[in-house]
Amino acid sequence: MTTNQIRVRVAxxxxxxxxxxxxxxxPIGMSGLPDxxxxxxxxxSIPDGERTLRNPYSLMSSPYDTSSYEVSVLKAAxxxxxxxxxxxxxxEGLPITISxxxxxxxxxxxxxxxxxxxxxxxxxxxxxxxxxLEHDDVPFxxxxxxxxxxxxxxxxxxxxxxxHRVHIYFEDQGQxxxxxxxxxxxxxxxxxxxxxxxxxxxxxLNGARDAGWPAENVHYERFSAPPPGTSFTVELARxxxxxPVGPHxxxxxxxxxxxxxxxYLCRGGACGQCExxxxxxxxxxQHNDHYLSDAEKAAxxxxxxxxxxxxxxxxxxxx
Amino acid sequence: xxxxxKNETFRDDFTxxxxxxxxxxxxxxxxxxxxxxxxxxEPHELGPKGSxxxxxxxxxEHYVSEMRDRALVLDADPGRCQALPHMITAQWDMLELxxxxxxxxxxxxxxxxxxxxxxxxxxxxxGIDHKFTFGDVATLPYQPMEYIGRQCQGDFSIQDQRxxxxxxxxxxxxxxxxxxxxxxxxxxxxxxxxPVPLAHQAGVFDRAxxxxxxxxHGRPVRxxxxxxxxxxxxxxxxxxxxxxxxxxxxxxxxxxxxxxxxRVELQALWRLPRSNAxxxxxxxxxxxxxxxxxVPKWGRRLPRVLRTLPDEIADYKGLTRYRQTTIDWLSKYDxxxxxSLGGGPD
Numbered sequence: 001m002t003t004n005q006i007r008v009r010v011a012x013x014x015x016x017x018x019x020x021x022x023x024x025x026x027p028i029g030m031s032g033l034p035d036x037x038x039x040x041x042x043x044x045s046i047p048d049g050e051r052t053l054r055n056p057y058s059l060m061s062s063p064y065d066t067s068s069y070e071v072s073v074l075k076a077a078x079x080x081x082x083x084x085x086x087x088x089x090x091x092e093g094l095p096i097t098i099s100x101x102x103x104x105x106x107x108x109x110x111x112x113x114x115x116x117x118x119x120x121x122x123x124x125x126x127x128x129x130x131x132x133l134e135h136d137d138v139p140f141x142x143x144x145x146x147x148x149x150x151x152x153x154x155x156x157x158x159x160x161x162x163x164h165r166v167h168i169y170f171e172d173q174g175q176x177x178x179x180x181x182x183x184x185x186x187x188x189x190x191x192x193x194x195x196x197x198x199x200x201x202x203x204x205l206n207g208a209r210d211a212g213w214p215a216e217n218v219h220y221e222r223f224s225a226p227p228p229g230t231s232f233t234v235e236l237a238r239x240x241x242x243x244p245v246g247p248h249x250x251x252x253x254x255x256x257x258x259x260x261x262x263x264y265l266c267r268g269g270a271c272g273q274c275e276x277x278x279x280x281x282x283x284x285x286q287h288n289d290h291y292l293s294d295a296e297k298a299a300x301x302x303x304x305x306x307x308x309x310x311x312x313x314x315x316x317x318x319x
Numbered sequence: 320x321x322x323x324x325k326n327e328t329f330r331d332d333f334t335x336x337x338x339x340x341x342x343x344x345x346x347x348x349x350x351x352x353x354x355x356x357x358x359x360x361e362p363h364e365l366g367p368k369g370s371x372x373x374x375x376x377x378x379x380e381h382y383v384s385e386m387r388d389r390a391l392v393l394d395a396d397p398g399r400c401q402a403l404p405h406m407i408t409a410q411w412d413m414l415e416l417x418x419x420x421x422x423x424x425x426x427x428x429x430x431x432x433x434x435x436x437x438x439x440x441x442x443x444x445x446g447i448d449h450k451f452t453f454g455d456v457a458t459l460p461y462q463p464m465e466y467i468g469r470q471c472q473g474d475f476s477i478q479d480q481r482x483x484x485x486x487x488x489x490x491x492x493x494x495x496x497x498x499x500x501x502x503x504x505x506x507x508x509x510x511x512x513x514p515v516p517l518a519h520q521a522g523v524f525d526r527a528x529x530x531x532x533x534x535x536h537g538r539p540v541r542x543x544x545x546x547x548x549x550x551x552x553x554x555x556x557x558x559x560x561x562x563x564x565x566x567x568x569x570x571x572x573x574x575x576x577x578x579x580x581x582r583v584e585l586q587a588l589w590r591l592p593r594s595n596a597x598x599x600x601x602x603x604x605x606x607x608x609x610x611x612x613x614v615p616k617w618g619r620r621l622p623r624v625l626r627t628l629p630d631e632i633a634d635y636k637g638l639t640r641y642r643q644t645t646i647d648w649l650s651k652y653d654x655x656x657x658x659s660l661g662g663g664p665d
Contacts, residue, residue, distance in 0.1 A: 004537050034536055035592035063593065100537050106595045108481050109405035136408070216482050265533055273533050 003043065003265065004100040006033065011068065013092050017153040019075040020121065021087055022060075026068045028095060033066045038132035039105035039125045039221070042069065043267060045097045048085050051257070055082035056223055056267050058195075059101060060127035064135060069098070072153060074121040080225060080248055104270055105195070105221035107133065112189030114140040117177060117204055119196020120147065123154060125221060126195065130162060141165045143182065145196070148172040179204065183211040193219045222290050223268030226250035226307045229286060235316040236260070237279045251305040255319075262305060262319065269307035276305050276317050283312010321427045324383040324444055330391075335551035337610050341380055345606050346371045347614075347662040348543040348583050352623040354632075356518040360530065363539035363587045371585060374424035375539065376417060377602060378472060383444050385472050385494070385553065392493040392554050393469070398501045399556075400465045402477070402489035409477045409489065410463040411454060412591035413598050417467045442470050464491055473585075473602035476500065478508075478531075480595055485531060487511055488596075494553040494603045496546045496582060497637065502557070516631040531597060534590045541587040543662075546636040547645075548582045551605055570641035575648035576609035579641065581621070608648065614664045618652030625649070 012024035027033050036059055046053045057071035075087040105125050107114060114133060116126045123144055133140045142162065146152030148170055158166045169175040183192070192213070194204040201220045208218045226249075234243045234251055245254040252274060255262045265273035269289030278285070278301050287297040289304035296302055305317070327334045337345070366372025371379075392399055402410060418440055422431035432439040436453040447470065451458035459466045468475055468491035476490035485508045492500040503511040508528050518524060534540065548555055549566035570578055585602040612618040625638070625646050633639050659665055 003535060036536075037593055037595040040595075100535055101592075102533075102535055103595045106480065109408070109479065109594075110403075265535075271533055272529060 005097045006100060008096060008098055010090060010092055010094045010096065013090060016072065018151045020072055020153045022070060022072050023086065024068050024070050025098065033069055034100055035066055036063055036101035037103050037106055038063055038129035039107060040101040040103035040128070042071070042101050043099040046082065046085055048081060051081070053082040053085055054267060058124040060124040062131040063128055064131065072121065072124050076225065102265055104266055105219065108191045108219070111191040113187060114138065115182060115186070115190060115192040116140060116142045117192065117194040118142065118144045119200040122196030127154065141167065143167045143177045145169040145171065145177050179207045183207055183213065191217045191219065195221045198222065223266065223270060224288055224307050227288055229309045230311060232283060232310045232312060233314045235314060236319045237316050238319055245309065250307060251309060264306055267306045269304050274304055274306045275302055276319060277301060278303055279316040279318055281310060281312065281315045283310045283315065286311055322378065322380055322382065325380050327381070327384045329388045329551055329553040333550045335605065337606055338380060342606065342610050342613060343664065344370055346543055346583050346585055346604055347617050348545045349620055349624050350660060350662050352620055352658060353627045354624050356521065356523055359542045360540045363541040371604070374420065376420040376424070376471065378421065378425055378428070382472055386445060386469065388553055389469060389493045396558060399493050400468065400491040401500060401504050402462060402464055403505065406477055406479060406489040406596065409591055409594035409596035412594050412596065413475065413477060414463040414467045416589060416591070416598065417471050421471065445470060464489060473600045476599045478597040478599060480532065480597060483532065484508060485528065485597060495556050496584070497555055497557055499557045516635050517629070531588065534588060534597060536590040536592045539587055539589040541585060544584045544586055546582050547638050548580045548605060549578055549641070551580055553603065567637065567640045570644050572644060572648060575645055577607055579608045579645050580605045581611055608645065612649065612652045616658050616665050618649060619654065619656060620658050622646045622649035622653050
């Protein structure tokens with residue numbers, strides 16, 4: 001394993017909104033879980049028959065209470081197994097393993113003021129971030145957009161906890177986040193953060209760029225689930241092994257299923273840990289990550305095996 | 320383990336020396352008869368009993384005297400300890416890591432009792448018994464990094480992580496091999512490494528940065544670095560170059576054995592949990608040529624390493640003036656026999 005693994009038990013399962021479940025995880029055989037910083041995520045490894053499902057989820061509980069961790073899981077429209085398992089099969093008491101927390105979405109601690117923009121399930125990293133900002137007594141405001149009251153999670157409790165600092169918007173009531181006004185006229189030292197659907201992230205990034213925000217003051221977390229595709233074969237140049245990749249499997253998952261310990265951290269194309277050199281490729285590379293530059297993607301000699309794949313017959317990797 | 324702390328100096332009369340046991344455990348950095356830069360990073364896992372790797376934080380016979388020297392440096396130049404305001408959470412992370420490690424691994428010398436945020440720290444070698452509130456700077460006589468940094472061997476810098484970079488935004492640096500915290504503070508990973516020759520072209524720093532950005536809490540890593548120092552001076556800082564630079568001209572064939580020291584830094588890196596910063600510890604070990612030559616393998620290997628060292632690296636490390644004199648002195652210990660792989664004594 002490339003990440004430290006921790007054994008936990010699912011202590012609570014609660015449906016908090018349509019298609020959204022909250023899990024509370026408590027340690028097995030330890031008095032507490034590792035400390036973490038707001039915005040960190042963990043990877044849940046869930047045994048499902050012969051398979052092990054591994055998905056990243058943001059930690060939404062308080063960084064100042066590590067007696068348990070909490071995550072929220074949205075049932076994906078086309079679940080690859082993980083979110084469907086959590087919604088349909090998971091029961092309180094189930095032992096699972098999680099990875100030690102990793103933070104790819106930390107706040108900038110130099111900031112004088114933080115503007116947090118969340119869409120839907122993208123609220124989760126901000127739940128722990130707001131605890132931290134409150135603890136550190138730093139000004140912040142949250143702008144949280146949801147489809148509807150029924151499909152939105154935690155908005156009532158957030159409003160109660162943080163009062164006027166929380167602004168909520170329901171799409172079905174015609175409410176939208178006033179991005180232009182929000183980005184205009186902020187004091188120096190303000191940082192903006194966005195987590196939500198890809199289109200929302202692009203909307204905020206483009207808006208901030210057009211409003212003249214420095215790139216260092218704009219932060220986002222974009223995790224991709226590995227998109228499906230067609231079957232192909234991975235050949236491993238060093239070990240000589242051949243591994244088939246199914247249409248709904250990522251290369252990383254196929255390698256793990258074959259008992260090969262490949263490196264990873266985020267499993268969402270963001271961190272760069274699973275970057276692998278391509279020896280040769282019979283087919284078109286489909287880069288689905290947010291890590292490689294456009295030039296690196298065009299060069300075609302590296303691939304992030306957690307989310308990217310090949311439309312073709314075979315790819316040979318330097319593994 | 321109960322340590323017997325030596326009373327010695329790292330300035331003026333330079334009474335520093337290593338006991339035979341300290342010589343045996345010296346982290347000799349050369350694993351073969353030549354040296355070149357590499358990303359020589361390995362997990363900072365617990366090593367053999369008695370070695371410098373036995374515990375995450377190594378305390379040895381020089382502890383009390385080194386802490387006395389650090390206090391002298393900080394009194395004369397408070398700029399050796401600096402932290403930008405946003406690093407306060409990371410300072411507490413560092414204090415926790417060091418106190419818990421020292422108390423767990425050297426219970427005869429240090430103890431830590433925690434009741435929530437009410438902490439009780441006892442440092443017997445330095446005669447400190449202190450109750451404070453974790454997270455409340457007003458309950459400590461210094462900021463957390465300086466407080467614990469004055470009680471732990473090794474220099475420390477803390478790197479903030481943002482925008483895909485590491486920024487040296489805090490540090491307590493008093494035993495440095497000719498670099499300045501005051502100059503580097505606020506710089507990023509590429510900026511503070513800019514003076515290093517050859518390694519940039521080899522892509523060493525690009526690979527190292529990517530590795531460090533993905534470092535995980537609970538999985539520290541380490542590497543060894545080295546240089547040479549004339550006299551057992553811990554504070555070879557640019558700020559004091561006028562005091563020690565001239566020492567390099569004082570090496571003669573007669574005094575090499577006592578004056579010339581191999582200086583090895585055990586550098587470890589830790590992801591800090593609450594701040595997401597990275598702590599970098601630079602633990603300095605010195606050994607005189609006369610002490611080093613008591614280990615036959617090291618006496619054979621070091622002259623071979625120095626002879627084949629690229630000139631750029633010798634210049635960067637400041638060895639040029641006395642390199643040949645040192646090789647000549649060491650050569651009587653090199654009988655030409657082959658040496659075994661790895662740095663430890665045979």
